[in-house]
Amino acid sequence: MTDLNIVALVSVGAHPTSARPRRAEQDARAVELGLRLAGQNLQLLHAGDPQAEALRGYLGMGLEQLDVLEQPEGADALPLLVDYLQGSRTQLVLTGSQAETGEGSGMLPFLLAERLGWPMVVGLAEVEKVENGVAQVLQALPRGQRRRLKVRLPCVASVDNAAPVARQSAFGPARRGQIEAHEVTVVDDTLLAEASLQPAKPRPKRLKVIKAKTGAERMKAATAKASGGGGQILKDVSPQEGAEAIFKLLIEEGVLR
Amino acid sequence: MSDIIRRDPRAEWIARNRLHPLHASMQKAETSWMGPNGIVRKNPHVIAAGFVGPAGLKRIDRSGAQQGTVGKRSNASVEVQLPLHIIEQPAFHICVVPDMVGGRLSSHDKDLLGLARKLAGDSGAVVAVIFGEDKEGAFDTAGVDRLLRVQGDAFDGYAPEARVLALSAVESQLAPRHWLLPDSRTGGGELGRRLAAKLGERPATRVWQVAGEQAIGRAGSGQQDIQRALPRLILAAAECAEPVSDTRHEVRLLELAEKVAHSLPRVEDLGPVAVDPAQIPMAEAEFILSGGNGVKDWKMFHQAAIALGATEGASRVAVDDGFMPRNRQVGATGTWVTARVYLAVGISGAIQHLQGIGACDKVVAVNMDPGCDMIKRADLSVIGDSAAILAALMERVATWRQEGKRDAA
Numbered sequence A: 001m002t003d004l005n006i007v008a009l010v011s012v013g014a015h016p017t018s019a020r021p022r023r024a025e026q027d028a029r030a031v032e033l034g035l036r037l038a039g040q041n042l043q044l045l046h047a048g049d050p051q052a053e054a055l056r057g058y059l060g061m062g063l064e065q066l067d068v069l070e071q072p073e074g075a076d077a078l079p080l081l082v083d084y085l086q087g088s089r090t091q092l093v094l095t096g097s098q099a100e101t102g103e104g105s106g107m108l109p110f111l112l113a114e115r116l117g118w119p120m121v122v123g124l125a126e127v128e129k130v131e132n133g134v135a136q137v138l139q140a141l142p143r144g145q146r147r148r149l150k151v152r153l154p155c156v157a158s159v160d161n162a163a164p165v166a167r168q169s170a171f172g173p174a175r176r177g178q179i180e181a182h183e184v185t186v187v188d189d190t191l192l193a194e195a196s197l198q199p200a201k202p203r204p205k206r207l208k209v210i211k212a213k214t215g216a217e218r219m220k221a222a223t224a225k226a227s228g229g230g231g232q233i234l235k236d237v238s239p240q241e242g243a244e245a246i247f248k249l250l251i252e253e254g255v256l257r
Numbered sequence B: 001m002s003d004i005i006r007r008d009p010r011a012e013w014i015a016r017n018r019l020h021p022l023h024a025s026m027q028k029a030e031t032s033w034m035g036p037n038g039i040v041r042k043n044p045h046v047i048a049a050g051f052v053g054p055a056g057l058k059r060i061d062r063s064g065a066q067q068g069t070v071g072k073r074s075n076a077s078v079e080v081q082l083p084l085h086i087i088e089q090p091a092f093h094i095c096v097v098p099d100m101v102g103g104r105l106s107s108h109d110k111d112l113l114g115l116a117r118k119l120a121g122d123s124g125a126v127v128a129v130i131f132g133e134d135k136e137g138a139f140d141t142a143g144v145d146r147l148l149r150v151q152g153d154a155f156d157g158y159a160p161e162a163r164v165l166a167l168s169a170v171e172s173q174l175a176p177r178h179w180l181l182p183d184s185r186t187g188g189g190e191l192g193r194r195l196a197a198k199l200g201e202r203p204a205t206r207v208w209q210v211a212g213e214q215a216i217g218r219a220g221s222g223q224q225d226i227q228r229a230l231p232r233l234i235l236a237a238a239e240c241a242e243p244v245s246d247t248r249h250e251v252r253l254l255e256l257a258e259k260v261a262h263s264l265p266r267v268e269d270l271g272p273v274a275v276d277p278a279q280i281p282m283a284e285a286e287f288i289l290s291g292g293n294g295v296k297d298w299k300m301f302h303q304a305a306i307a308l309g310a311t312e313g314a315s316r317v318a319v320d321d322g323f324m325p326r327n328r329q330v331g332a333t334g335t336w337v338t339a340r341v342y343l344a345v346g347i348s349g350a351i352q353h354l355q356g357i358g359a360c361d362k363v364v365a366v367n368m369d370p371g372c373d374m375i376k377r378a379d380l381s382v383i384g385d386s387a388a389i390l391a392a393l394m395e396r397v398a399t400w401r402q403e404g405k406r407d408a409a
């Protein structure tokens, strides 16, 4: 555990099937990561409605207090967060990578980092160490890969589904926790005035278009089994030569490391 | 054109019609004639040479009645040249920053270029901005009018901050009408959002359809759609449009007019971390070594997987026989994998198996049987015994690792 000043930004999520409010999956992972790093020193911050029941889900993870910058629905959270964080001694801001309700563009951490002038790390999986204001972290990549990064603090980091799974939320602590509301000036978000949210339409399935000029070609395309041809076939070669060819392909594709 | 052999009724008709000007040229080599002493002579060689019938089979007709259709009528198969789309003076630019995973345009990138093409219409030019080296040879058919290569050490590896600076330089040089990036986890999603924050543009994200001046994208956790006026910066999902398929494009090279401002990177890349390939979920693994009924020495197979750093997979037979656990089965009733390189050892390529590897980029087959279906699917096939080839491959990789260590030391 380090004595970093960590703030986790949390939002109200929506259950994927019932759409009932709940703690957001990725935000909860960010809180989990923060708890592992800072323990009780982790600060939770939300911009929105302090009455939201779902926020208590985060308190149930073992924290006593959650700060809320009070604003109505449809207001822009960014200026409030920038103001709040600029004045604080925060060294690391943890967020999820995308909200579960509203636009969910995933822009917030990037805009926050840009406005604060802090560096930004995407897909934080683990903080290995912090030395002299520089953190060494592991970043999650697609396909289960990891990359080691060095980043100067303070910084903003978003977590995705590669971060540690959030612990369960306990009922008692969730009830006992304090939700502290702060009065702030509200800035309206213009997007929803000009854009409309609607239930997701199923995406059209892409059709396989066969561009054949003759009947024979169409027949062939319809009945073709393996998309054959074009492959290089090495026959009657020694195992060494064969292995060399495979090795060359593996190197070319960059999968050997 | 197709290679199907067909009868040519016209040629046969000319061969029968002595008055036709082409009659002589349609005559085949004479098979029988009257000799000087009144004896009919035959040339058995010509008869035995036969001709190729409509089904592609060689036929010998000893009656001498067959005329015309000499040999195979073949149209020289011409490579179809798609029409070239030329834009001399583009009225505006549409900039696309493809992911170029592994140095090639992914299908997502191609969809994006298709969307860019649609937005560019007849008067705009699609500019692809790529970083570093690439292995792509088909920018022209993917719909790239202009190609801007940004080169330099600063942009290699993971350098999102430097890349965003380069893209802002492109912004001030071309002032593109739209920026298009793939909303993917392989780089585009991050780079696009960084660029949006830098340029102060509000992007449309997870866009799956652009119709007229409206963009529709997924919102929240995917339960809702958001429809809005088309912004300048678009982060598009896969299959947002049809890829370009019936034109060729110039791929004219563009240069950055000014050097990209250099800044000290605040995020430093220390390189990839070795992860245990066995821990990676198979559906996500990048490199899979898969064994089937043709693998006899399973101990060596496991060693090979470790030596190559590959995730293990198996065909159903190998699983049923108890050599591999069930969760390693690839195919219709197993896992559908998405590996970039799939190395199939001793797998015949039954359709149930091939279905599972449909999304793989490069397939390498090692098999004894040169006629099996896996080889038809594979990009590289080595015919031979699996054990010997795996052993040789392990040896080759071991020497490569040794060299690498010596170079590093």
Ligand SMILES: Cc1cc2nc3c(=O)[nH]c(=O)nc-3n(C[C@H](O)[C@H](O)[C@H](O)COP(=O)(O)OP(=O)(O)OC[C@H]3O[C@@H](n4cnc5c(N)ncnc54)[C@H](O)[C@@H]3O)c2cc1C
Binding pocket: B291, B292, B293, B294, B295, B296, B314, B315, B316, B317, B318, B329, B330, B331, B332, B333, B334, B345, B346, B347, B348, B349, B350, B351, B352, B353, B356, B366, B367, B368, B369, B372, B384, B385, B386, B387
């Ligand atoms: C409903 C259904 C679902 C199925 N689902 C799946 C599925 O999800 N996944 C799956 O994999 N299968 C599935 N199958 C089974 C599938 O049809 C095939 O039986 C199976 O894939 C064949 O496995 P194989 O290629 O390992 O074995 P084989 O077909 O026996 O092929 C072995 C290959 O190894 C080669 N070989 C032999 N010895 C050597 C050697 N020493 N060196 C190199 N090569 C050698 C042979 O030439 C041959 O090509 C399914 C079948 C059914 C009916």
